[in-house]
Amino acid sequence: xxxxxxxxxxxxxxxxxxxxxxxxxxxxxxxxxxxxxxxxxxxxxxxxxxxxxxxxxxxxxxxxxxxxxxxxxxxxxxxxxxxxxxxxxxxxxxxxxxxxxxxxxxxxxxxxxxxxxxxxxxxxxxxxxxxxxxxxxxxxxxxxxxxxxxxxxxxxxxxxxxxxxxxxxxxxxxxxxxxxxxxxxxxxxxxxxxxxxxxxxxxxxxxxxxxxxxxxxxxxxxxxxxxxxxxxxxxxxxxxxxxxxxxxxxxxxxxxxxxxxxxxxxxxxxxxxxxxxxxxxxxxxxxxxxxxxxxxxxxxxxxxxxxxxxxxxxxxxxxxxxxxxxxxxxxxxxxxxxxxxxxxxxxxxxxxxxxxx
Amino acid sequence: xxxxxxxxxxxxxxxxxxxxxxxxxxxxxxxxxxxxxxxxxxxxxxxxxxxxxxxxxxxxxxxxxxxxxxxxxxxxxxxxxxxxxxxxxxxxxxxxxxxxxxxxxxxxxxxxxxxxxxxxxxxxxxxxxxxxxxxxxxxxxxxxxxxxxxxxxxxxxxxxxxxxxxxxxxxxxxxxxxxxxxxxxxxxxxxxxxxxxxxxxxxxxxxxxxxxxxxxxxxxxxxxxxxxxxxxxxxxxxxxxxxxxxxxxxxxxxxxxxxxxxxxxxxxxxxxxxxxxxxxxxxxxxxxxxxxxxxxxxxxxxxxxxxxxxxxxxxxxxxxxxxxxxxxxxxxxxxxxxxxxxxxxxxxxxxxxxxxxxxxxxxxxxxxxxxxxxxxxxxxxxxxx
Numbered sequence: 062x063x064x065x066x067x068x069x070x071x072x073x074x075x076x077x078x079x080x081x082x083x084x085x086x087x088x089x090x091x092x093x094x095x096x097x098x099x100x101x102x103x104x105x106x107x108x109x110x111x112x113x114x115x116x117x118x119x120x121x122x123x124x125x126x127x128x129x130x131x132x133x134x135x136x137x138x139x140x141x142x143x144x145x146x147x148x149x150x151x152x153x154x155x156x157x158x159x160x161x162x163x164x165x166x167x168x169x170x171x172x173x174x175x176x177x178x179x180x181x182x183x184x185x186x187x188x189x190x191x192x193x194x195x196x197x198x199x200x201x202x203x204x205x206x207x208x209x210x211x212x213x214x215x216x217x218x219x220x221x222x223x224x225x226x227x228x229x230x231x232x233x234x235x236x237x238x239x240x241x242x243x244x245x246x247x248x249x250x251x252x253x254x255x256x257x258x259x260x261x262x263x264x265x266x267x268x269x270x271x272x273x274x275x276x277x278x279x280x281x282x283x284x285x286x287x288x289x290x291x292x293x294x295x296x297x298x299x300x301x302x303x304x305x306x307x308x309x310x311x312x313x314x315x316x317x318x319x320x321x322x323x324x325x326x327x328x329x330x331x332x333x334x335x336x337x338x339x340x341x342x343x344x345x346x347x348x349x350x351x352x353x354x355x356x357x358x359x360x361x362x363x364x365x366x367x368x369x370x371x372x373x374x375x376x377x378x379x380x381x382x383x384x385x386x387x388x389x390x391x392x393x394x395x396x397x398x399x400x401x402x403x404x405x406x407x408x409x410x411x412x413x414x415x416x417x418x
Numbered sequence: 419x420x421x422x423x424x425x426x427x428x429x430x431x432x433x434x435x436x437x438x439x440x441x442x443x444x445x446x447x448x449x450x451x452x453x454x455x456x457x458x459x460x461x462x463x464x465x466x467x468x469x470x471x472x473x474x475x476x477x478x479x480x481x482x483x484x485x486x487x488x489x490x491x492x493x494x495x496x497x498x499x500x501x502x503x504x505x506x507x508x509x510x511x512x513x514x515x516x517x518x519x520x521x522x523x524x525x526x527x528x529x530x531x532x533x534x535x536x537x538x539x540x541x542x543x544x545x546x547x548x549x550x551x552x553x554x555x556x557x558x559x560x561x562x563x564x565x566x567x568x569x570x571x572x573x574x575x576x577x578x579x580x581x582x583x584x585x586x587x588x589x590x591x592x593x594x595x596x597x598x599x600x601x602x603x604x605x606x607x608x609x610x611x612x613x614x615x616x617x618x619x620x621x622x623x624x625x626x627x628x629x630x631x632x633x634x635x636x637x638x639x640x641x642x643x644x645x646x647x648x649x650x651x652x653x654x655x656x657x658x659x660x661x662x663x664x665x666x667x668x669x670x671x672x673x674x675x676x677x678x679x680x681x682x683x684x685x686x687x688x689x690x691x692x693x694x695x696x697x698x699x700x701x702x703x704x705x706x707x708x709x710x711x712x713x714x715x716x717x718x719x720x721x722x723x724x725x726x727x728x729x730x731x732x733x734x735x736x737x738x739x740x741x742x743x744x745x746x747x748x749x750x751x752x753x754x755x756x757x758x759x760x761x762x763x764x765x766x767x768x769x770x771x772x773x774x775x776x777x778x779x780x781x782x783x784x785x786x787x788x789x790x791x792x793x794x795x796x797x798x799x800x801x802x803x
Contacts, residue, residue, distance in 0.1 A: 128730070128733060132726070133726075136803065174727075177796065177799035177801070178797065
């Protein structure tokens with residue numbers, strides 16, 4: 062096969078690229094430039110988007126012995142990921158930008174360009190496993206439970222997955238680092254990337270305030286009683302307890318949590334932990350990373366955060382919405398997050414959560 | 419896979435004769451500034467080389483100031499001339515299609531020292547417009563410190579009307595420099611008859627080694643040095659002279675001068691072959707640079723295909739060429755030359771440069787012709803932003 066290896070400059074994608082070469086494919090390394098002004102994004106060896114990172118990726122490509130190019134995806138990234146991130150937050154939702162980046166950039170813009178240019182697949186350093194079957198590609202959790210990234214890949218369609226390669230799915234991270242060392246990659250000991258690559262300081266709330274303004278508003282309880290003030294509603298997330306700065310104690314003296322963010326009237330609604338409990342989750346924009354489920358109810362596992370637990374549930378597909386009824390309640394779930402359904406280790410499909418109860 | 423190297427405007431293979439001289443000199447000890455025997459030997463090699471290069475250029479040996487790169491020579495010309503001019507001379511005349519080694523120092527002076535830049539108009543072929551250029555020089559003569567106009571454009575190959583502009587500049591007593599890095603050894607070039615006060619030439623574009631170039635400057639032209647130290651080159655440029663590279667540069671200069679006509683006609687034939695082959699093989703291709711160009715530069719626009727994609731796909735086929743555009747943080751920007759020629763950014767991004775050199779073979783040209791259609795088709799499928 063002819064393969065484009067997406068190389069961020071990190072350990073994982075470098076080893077992934079080397080493995081694709083070892084497997085006998087014709088490979089070129091491509092670093093995605095995601096900002097027209099990389100200094101604006103995270104600086105230092107923290108995982109992606111800097112000039113040092115493109116240098117590290119180039120050095121790894123040299124060692125592997127493959128051609129290396131930089132592809133300008135700044136516009137696509139801004140439109141598909143950063144703008145979406147801002148608009149979701151300003152609508153009171155909590156988006157997952159890594160998931161959007163996979164959906165809109167790596168396995169959409171990049172894969173499309175690769176295919177047009179005669180390449181068959183895009184290889185990345187994601188921790189997930191792909192198996193081919195007579196029903197098309199199937200996405201499974203990685204062997205390294207702690208690093209598993211199937212959640213952020215479950216937004217991909219089978220059509221997209223048919224052009225994806227995840228060579229690290231069967232290896233634990235510590236082994237990948239050892240392999241990078243053995244292959245002579247200078248980036249072998251680079252720290253893992255965390256947080257959001259386009260928020261340079263790691264201060265998500267501050268970054269959002271700078272872009273969306275910080276209009277002071279009220280923090281209220283379910284009855285509408287004003288308990289305090291906030292500095293920009295969208296910097297709060299459902300389930301959040303810290304940083305509310307409430308001066309009036311609750312009647313029962315117990316901690317209060319964000320129940321809802323209401324951007325239209327710039328309010329943050331708080332309440333008790335019990336009020337956060339939900340058992341019903343429903344979402345739209347449904348994507349099937351495996352065969353489309355049959356209409357009706359099925360047993361499975363629901364996961365609602367990148368590294369959250371998989372919760373036993375009954376899920377339903379009605380042709381438009383993917384919904385789940387959890388066996389046990391879950392505390393605090395922000396709209397905008399992805400609901401990913403698993404059957405054992407296999408990712409079934411995903412939806413963007415817009416309703417919970 | 420047999421490769422085709424068609425990026426000779428970026429750098430050339432060393433001539434075997436130049437390489438031999440370089441290796442033989444590199445095996446000798448001696449600093450050309452030392453007074454003892456070894457030093458004198460090195461000095462002799464440097465001075466003989468200076469004479470050869472001067473002879474190849476129609477210049478006097480004492481007019482050659484060796485530098486470590488064309489970029490250094492251009493910086494020395496731009497900053498050295500500006501810093502040496504009277505305080506009321508707060509402007510510089512140039513063109514918008516200069517190489518970055520001229521444009522960037524100009525823009526640096528604009529930013530750091532509030533210099534005003536007067537840039538001439540260029541036409542759609544990338545040729546500086548003589549009449550308006552001379553008008554501009556006249557209009558602003560009292561404020562212009564000096565002029566710098568490239569001899570030929572490195573991206574599209576268009577030869578520039580340097581002698582006409584130089585004549586006007588001389589009349590107005592405005593010093594004029596030309597960046598002749600791409601022209602030297604490719605087209606007839608005579609420092610004294612061209613009428614310029616300073617000229618940049620470089621070794622590695624003519625089969626000489628990397629890391630050696632020269633600013634050719636009239637003896638009475640005063641330049642403020644950029645590098646201070648031993649004052650080796652006329653007290654204008656300091657740094658131990660790179661005897662092996664200088665000797666090899668001189669050999670390459672001499673040979674390229676001797677072979678200028680035969681090389682040029684052979685290269686022009688290859689250029690014609692490439693142009694015909696490509697325009698026959700691909701629809702909707704446009705040749706840039708007009709009719710008066712360097713013999714070896716072929717610059718095409720393939721509408722609807724991104725230059726980066728063309729380069730990647732050609733590279734995968736063993737064809738090495740250039741998009742001609744600069745990178746900003748690794749991201750290709752549309753070429754400032756093409757933008758100045760009036761290209762829309764999207765069209766500018768759809769362009770690539772093949773540059774043919776003395777070592778280019780017919781097989782290499784045929785190789786390009788044989789793969790170009792498939793490459794352009796694929797690149798067009800990937801689209802252009």
